[in-house]
Amino acid sequence: MAEAALRTAPLDRTRLVQWLQTYGVYAGVAALLVVNTVITPRFLTTENFRTQAVQVAPVIIVALGMALVIGTEGVDLSVGAVMALAASVTALYLGYGLLPSLLVVALFAAGVGLANGALVAFVGVQPIVATLALMVGGRGLALVLLPQLKDLRNPSLASLGSGDVLGVPYLILIAAALALLVAFVVRRTTFGRQLLAIGDSRPAAQLAGLPVRPVLIIVYVVCALLAAVAGVLATARLQASDPTSLGNLMELSAITAVVVGGTPLTGGRVNIGGTVAGAVLIQLLTATLIKHDLPPSWTQIAQAIVIVAAVYAARGRGKR
Amino acid sequence: MAPPAEVLAVRGLSKTFPGVRALDDVDLTLHAGEIHALIGENGAGKSTLIKLLTGVYRPDAGEIVFQGRKVSFATPLEAQKAGISTIYQEVNLIPLLSVARNLFLGREPRNRFGLLDMGRMNREAEQTLSTYGVRVDVRRPLRTLGVGAQQMVALARAVATEARVVVMDEPTSSLEPREVETLFSVIRGLRDAGIAVVYVSHRLDELYAVCSTVTVLRDGRRVHRGRLADLDRLSLVSTMLGRDLGEVREEGLTKFTGEHGAADAEPVLTASDLTVPHKLHGVSLSIRPGEVVGLGGLLGSGRTETAKTIAGALPARSGGVTVAGVPLRAGSTPAAIRAGISLLPEDRKSEGIVPGLSVRENIALAALPRLSRFGLVSEARVDSVVDTFIERLRIKASSPHQKVGELSGGNQQKVLLARWLAMNPKVLLLDEPTRGIDVGAKAEVQKLVDELAADGLGVLLISSDLEELIEGSDRVVVLKDGAVVGELTGDDVTEDKLMRTIAGNDPARDAGKEAAVDG
Numbered sequence: 001m002a003e004a005a006l007r008t009a010p011l012d013r014t015r016l017v018q019w020l021q022t023y024g025v026y027a028g029v030a031a032l033l034v035v036n037t038v039i040t041p042r043f044l045t046t047e048n049f050r051t052q053a054v055q056v057a058p059v060i061i062v063a064l065g066m067a068l069v070i071g072t073e074g075v076d077l078s079v080g081a082v083m084a085l086a087a088s089v090t091a092l093y094l095g096y097g098l099l100p101s102l103l104v105v106a107l108f109a110a111g112v113g114l115a116n117g118a119l120v121a122f123v124g125v126q127p128i129v130a131t132l133a134l135m136v137g138g139r140g141l142a143l144v145l146l147p148q149l150k151d152l153r154n155p156s157l158a159s160l161g162s163g164d165v166l167g168v169p170y171l172i173l174i175a176a177a178l179a180l181l182v183a184f185v186v187r188r189t190t191f192g193r194q195l196l197a198i199g200d201s202r203p204a205a206q207l208a209g210l211p212v213r214p215v216l217i218i219v220y221v222v223c224a225l226l227a228a229v230a231g232v233l234a235t236a237r238l239q240a241s242d243p244t245s246l247g248n249l250m251e252l253s254a255i256t257a258v259v260v261g262g263t264p265l266t267g268g269r270v271n272i273g274g275t276v277a278g279a280v281l282i283q284l285l286t287a288t289l290i291k292h293d294l295p296p297s298w299t300q301i302a303q304a305i306v307i308v309a310a311v312y313a314a315r316g317r318g319k320r
Numbered sequence: 321m322a323p324p325a326e327v328l329a330v331r332g333l334s335k336t337f338p339g340v341r342a343l344d345d346v347d348l349t350l351h352a353g354e355i356h357a358l359i360g361e362n363g364a365g366k367s368t369l370i371k372l373l374t375g376v377y378r379p380d381a382g383e384i385v386f387q388g389r390k391v392s393f394a395t396p397l398e399a400q401k402a403g404i405s406t407i408y409q410e411v412n413l414i415p416l417l418s419v420a421r422n423l424f425l426g427r428e429p430r431n432r433f434g435l436l437d438m439g440r441m442n443r444e445a446e447q448t449l450s451t452y453g454v455r456v457d458v459r460r461p462l463r464t465l466g467v468g469a470q471q472m473v474a475l476a477r478a479v480a481t482e483a484r485v486v487v488m489d490e491p492t493s494s495l496e497p498r499e500v501e502t503l504f505s506v507i508r509g510l511r512d513a514g515i516a517v518v519y520v521s522h523r524l525d526e527l528y529a530v531c532s533t534v535t536v537l538r539d540g541r542r543v544h545r546g547r548l549a550d551l552d553r554l555s556l557v558s559t560m561l562g563r564d565l566g567e568v569r570e571e572g573l574t575k576f577t578g579e580h581g582a583a584d585a586e587p588v589l590t591a592s593d594l595t596v597p598h599k600l601h602g603v604s605l606s607i608r609p610g611e612v613v614g615l616g617g618l619l620g621s622g623r624t625e626t627a628k629t630i631a632g633a634l635p636a637r638s639g640g641v642t643v644a645g646v647p648l649r650a651g652s653t654p655a656a657i658r659a660g661i662s663l664l665p666e667d668r669k670s671e672g673i674v675p676g677l678s679v680r681e682n683i684a685l686a687a688l689p690r691l692s693r694f695g696l697v698s699e700a701r702v703d704s705v706v707d708t709f710i711e712r713l714r715i716k717a718s719s720p721h722q723k724v725g726e727l728s729g730g731n732q733q734k735v736l737l738a739r740w741l742a743m744n745p746k747v748l749l750l751d752e753p754t755r756g757i758d759v760g761a762k763a764e765v766q767k768l769v770d771e772l773a774a775d776g777l778g779v780l781l782i783s784s785d786l787e788e789l790i791e792g793s794d795r796v797v798v799l800k801d802g803a804v805v806g807e808l809t810g811d812d813v814t815e816d817k818l819m820r821t822i823a824g825n826d827p828a829r830d831a832g833k834e835a836a837v838d839g
Contacts, residue, residue, distance in 0.1 A: 012816045190692045197685055200676040207633055207671050208739065209657035268676040 020313045025261050025277045028306070032284040040291050050169060054237070056283040057175040058083075058230035060276055062250055063257040064182045065223030067275045070258050071186075072199040072219055073267025074120060074127035079227040079254055081138030082112050083247030086231030088146035089158075091241035098156040105228050112138055113224030117217030135251065142243040149242045152235070161236030171233055178226065183272040192270075195219060200268025256282060256303065260310040281306065321819045324351040326388075327516045328373075328404075328485055333382035335368050342368040344540040345382070348518040350485060355507060357527045357548055358520045359560055360537035361758035366520055369537070372707040373518075374406045375399040387484065405478035406487040413474055415463035420445035423477050424460050452476050453502035469497040475503070479510060486510060490756060492526060496618055497761030504530050522758065523785075524553055538562055561760055585609055586645070588778040589661070589747045591630050594639035599625045602639070607747060607757055607778035612769065614793030615782045616818055622802035623782045624666050630780075631663035632656035633655040643746060657686065662681045664736050664753055666782070668729070675725030679717045680706045682724045682735050687742040709738035713768065730761020737768065747778040754788060766792060786815050798822055 003316060020027075036043040062079050069076045093101035112134055119130035163170050186192040194215050198205040205217045206212050227247075235241050259265065261274030282303060289299045329350040334341075344367045350356055360366050373384065375393030384391050386402060393399040396406070396458055413422045421428075423445045431437040441536065445458040452472045456465060462473065471491060475804045478486060488507075490499045507530050510517055511548040519531055527534070527548065534551065536544040536559050544559050546549070551559070587606035594603045600622050607613045615623045628634040630641050635651035642648060643659040656663075665671040674767075682703045684691055691701045706720050713734040717727055724735055733753060740748065750769065754762040773779050781790045789796060798821040806821040808814075815830055 188697055189695050190688045190697055191695060193681060193685070193688055193697060197674045197677060197681070200674045201670065203671045204674050205685075207631070207653060207663060207665055208674075209654045210685070211654065268674070 012137045017313065021262055025281055025310070029277050029280045029284065032281065032288060036284070036288055037086055040288065043291075046167070050167075050172075052283055052287055053172045054169050055224065055287075056216045056232045056279050057169075057171040059250070059253050059257060059279045059283070061178055061230040062227050063234070063261075063275050063279050064178055064272065065226035066251075066254040067258045067261075067263050067270050068182065068186070068195065069127070069223045070107065070221050070255070070263055070265055071195055071267055071270035072216060073201075073202070073265075074216075074219075075131065075255065075265070076116060076220065076223045076227075077131040077251045078112060078116060078134035078138050079223065079230075080247035080250035081135045081142065082109055082224050082227035083231030083234065083250055084139050084142040084243040085109070085145075087235045087241040087246045088142040088243045090151050090232055090235050091146050091152060094152060094154050094157065098154060098160070102232065106225060109224040109228035110221050110307060111192065114217065114223030116224065117220035120139060120220065121213040121216040130318050139243070146241060146243050148238055149244065153239070157236045161233065161239065163306040165225065171237065173292075174229070178229070179272060179276050186270050186272060191218070196268055196270065198267075205256040253282070254277075256293050256307060259314075260306055262310070262314065264314055278310075324353050324514075325384070326350070327352050329385040330369075330373070331368065331385070333372055334380050335372060335377060336380055343372070343379075346537065346542045347545075348535055348542075350518065352484075352516055353511050354533060355511050355517045355519055355531045357531035357534040358518050358537070359522075359527065359534065359556070361560060361760050364537040364560075364758075365540040366487070366537055368540075370406065370489060370518070370520070371734050373399070373485075374404055374487065397685070400483075403482060403484035404487065405483035405485070405487065407471070407474050407478050407491050408489050413462055413470065413477070416461050418459050419449070419456060419462050419465065419473055420458040422473055423448065423458075423480070425477070440460060440719070444585055448480065449473065452506055453488070453499070458582050463592070468495045468652060472499070472502070473493060475506065479506075479515075483515060485516045485518065487520075489520045490522065491519075492521060492523065496730050500526065503582060522756065522762075524556065527556075528553070536560055557759060583673050584767040588644055589630070589641065589780075591626070591641045594626065594629050594637055594641075595637045596625055596629055596634055596802075597637055598802075599634075600629060600636070603629075603799065603804055604639075605780075605797050605804070608779055609746075609771050609776045609778055611795065612725045612773050612779040612781055612793050614789045614796035614813075615780055615799065616796045616808075617799035617822060620823075621799040623799055623800070624751055626799065627663055627751050627782060628665075630656070631661055631749055633663065655744065661749065662740035662743060662745035662747065663734070664740065665751040666751040666755070668732055668736065668756075673724045675732055676723060678721045679710070679715065679724055679727070679735055680720040683742060684739045686739050690743075705742050706738075709741060713738050713741075714764065728758065730757035730762070730765065731766055733757055733761070735770075737765070741772075745777065747780070748772065749780045749782075752784065753781070754783070756783065790815050790818060 042048060062083070066076060068081065085108055089105045089108050090101050093104045116131050116134055119125040119133070120127050123130075160170055161262055165173060186195070194205070194210050197208070197210060198212055198215055202212060227250075230250075231247060258275050259277035259278070261276070261278030262271045263269055263275060285302050285306065286299045289302060322534070328348070328350040330346065333343055333346045335343040346365065346369060348369070358366055358369070372379050375396050375398050377390070386404065391402065393402065393404075400406075410575060414425070420442045424441050426618045429437045429440045429444070442458050449456070449458065449472065452467050452475065454472045456469060462470060465473070475491065491503060495503060502626065507517055507519070519527070521527055523791065531548050534544070534546065534548045534556070535542055536556070538560065543562070569573065585608045588609045590604075590606040594600050599752065603622065603626050605615075607624075615626060617623050625634060629636050632648070632651055632653045632655055640647055640650065641656075643661060647660065648659050648661075649655040669675070674685065677685075680702065683706050687705065688697065691698055691705065709715070710717070710720060715734045715738065716731050724732055727735065748769075753769065754765050757765070769779060781789065781792050783792070790813055793813060796808040796818060797804055798808065798818065800822065808817055809822065
């Protein structure tokens with residue numbers, strides 16, 4: 001009898017921790033939804049949900065790229081700068097039409113991604129340092145191209161920012177489509193499997209003949225492109241290009257979403273569903289506190305608690 | 321003489337992990353000045369027992385009595401402070417700190433200002449290490465030392481901390497024979513100083529050389545304890561494996577069956593004049609289909625470098641490799657793999673397996689592009705390949721989705737073999753394929769190598785285990801200081817000849833004046 005107790009007790013605890021690691025973030029989102037339904041007036045309205053979703057969409061899009069980079073045991077600090085760069089470049093080339101300007105944005109973003117990837121893959125600079133350089137330089141370039149806030153009057157851009165299909169804003173549709181696409185890439189493609197292997201053990205991946213450098217470069221390019229998409233969408237929603245403040249601290253929000261979503265910083269695992277839920281969790285938390293008129297400092301403290309909780313849950317993963 | 325005091329007594333220790341009864345009611349008693357061998361196959365529970373003793377895990381049941389008191393260590397540090405030191409298979413020191421700093425880490429001598437007394441530290445470190453046969457500049461970063469020397473530093477550090485019990489988990493796995501001798505004399509010194517030593521090793525020679533008593537674990541239970549001298553090698557192996565004595569005797573200690581390969585076939589692989597600065601100086605060799613070529617030599621003689629250069633993982637300054645007559649682009653692992661060269665690296669844990677991925681993902685890793693269409697992985701094709709190899713190589717995993725990091729060493733090695741066999745290689749380069757894996761799995765891997773050679777693969781076998789090298793190879797190329805110093809063929813492939821070639825006797829003279837040397 002005592003024997004049985006000894007056998008099951010550690011099992012149950014392990015199961016609980018495992019359950020928390022996998023579903024903790026979803027449980028957090030569900031809990032916040034329930035609490036808000038009870039305590040927040042007018043929470044359960046379509047309007048409110050639309051607002052929340054529109055606000056979180058750019059974070060989700062950036063976090064998707066960040067999750068891929070973190071999966072390779074890297075990190076990309078330059079995503080906020082890329083958003084700013086996308087905003088300036090959009091403003092500069094919008095005169096040629098929306099599509100041409102988007103192409104130029106993509107070129108710039110790919111350039112930043114290539115630089116990040118090349119520094120990491122070929123020069124062997126640590127990701128945090130390589131992307132720090134581009135974080136500073138990228139925003140600098142954005143400000144050189146467009147020194148101050150500029151109002152944009154372009155109907156196509158405006159409709160990208162505020163249009164919808166059957167009441168669902170484009171922003172949300174785009175974020176959802178990208179999340180599904182990235183999840184599919186991670187799970188089902190050769191590229192996704194190779195990315196995870198490289199993140200888990202780069203020497204082993206190298207000796208197994210995997211295209212380590214190309215994969216790393218593509219990952220950083222994809223991350224920059226996703227950040228650019230977020231930058232363009234945010235600009236479209238603002239109807240103004242604001243390279244000074246757009247994307248500020250976005251790298252931290254994205255990393256938070258990824259970590260809270262259960263993707264370990266040590267690489268080798270990417271949890272896309274968790275990343276999306278992580279971004280939503282932080283968004284709901286912030287909204288809840290703001291709606292109840294708590295000062296922004298409280299929001300930051302609450303975020304910190306969520307991060308610590310996520311890290312604590314992930315802690316059990318490394319050891320047994 | 322009074323019987324030596326009981327230092328450590330373990331009673332009824334049990335530990336369960338999800339799904340596995342890792343240790344089941346195990347007893348262990350250690351006396352002062354006893355060198356106790358702890359053996360068992362991988363997965364028998366040795367590591368679990370050690371980790372329970374040293375506070376890494378907590379037991380589910382049972383008690384540990386240390387120096388007369390019941391103890392329960394919460395952390396390895398607590399155990400170490402109480403007097404139980406452990407030296408792990410992998411060196412756990414800080415690579416970037418100096419040798420002396422590592423040796424004194426956490427108990428550095430201070431001067432009167434409370435600052436580190438570097439002068440004294442370096443002097444004492446030099447003194448201490450010289451008793452371990454390590455003569456190096458102690459101010460150099462630890463990582464610049466060879467693995468063997470690092471192991472000695474770890475040992476010196478563990479012993480210096482007032483230990484009453486020293487646990488050594490495969491301390492010789494990366495040592496050269498000379499270093500092993502030094503280690504043994506240090507261990508005997510510990511014994512004479514009244515310290516109890518738990519010695520874990522797969523190498524039977526070593527056990528018989530230093531240990532007086534033995535505990536054999538199998539499937540988490542203690543199946544034997546007693547004086548080592550009362551148990552001969554075959555009985556020891558059969559106790560460990562739980563196999564019939566006659567069966568072991570009949571099959572021999574290694575699973576190799578001997579000759580294969582046609583002597584006149586065109587070589588499937590030739591390497592000519594491979595030169596890597598400071599590492600290889602013009603190494604040439606060739607392998608015919610179906611032939612197992614051994615690569616002999618001491619640690620640091622360039623065996624691993626030769627294999628890595630052939631596999632494109634180490635850029636050569638000059639020299640070339642051909643596969644089936646076609647020259648290979650140098651310095652490219654993917655090119656070597658496409659040409660049919662597969663390397664099982666020496667450092668299985670950090671260069672071979674991808675520990676966080678499943679058995680299935682690990683097996684399919686190299687072959688992924690072949691198992692995909694337009695970049696999309698075909699799960700059905702992956703499954704069929706994975707199932708085939710799990711069955712063929714008898715890989716023991718709870719399911720194909722179990723993480724490779726959780727498997728025993730032998731099964732990890734089989735997963736790596738499967739990864740390469742899925743690529744239909746022409747040449748297999750095996751760098752220490754059986755190091756650190758248990759006797760049963762070792763036999764299976766050896767048998768597999770034999771079968772693969774019989775199927776027509778060319779095999780390059782690197783092993784520090786002379787028995788394995790001699791019995792497994794048709795031919796042995798001997799390296800010394802990055803150059804080929806001899807080649808043994810046919811009846812010359814013997815342990816004696818190999819030792820003499822490694823030791824540096826002129827191989828030509830050896831061949832010519834055999835009678836004179838032997839007589």
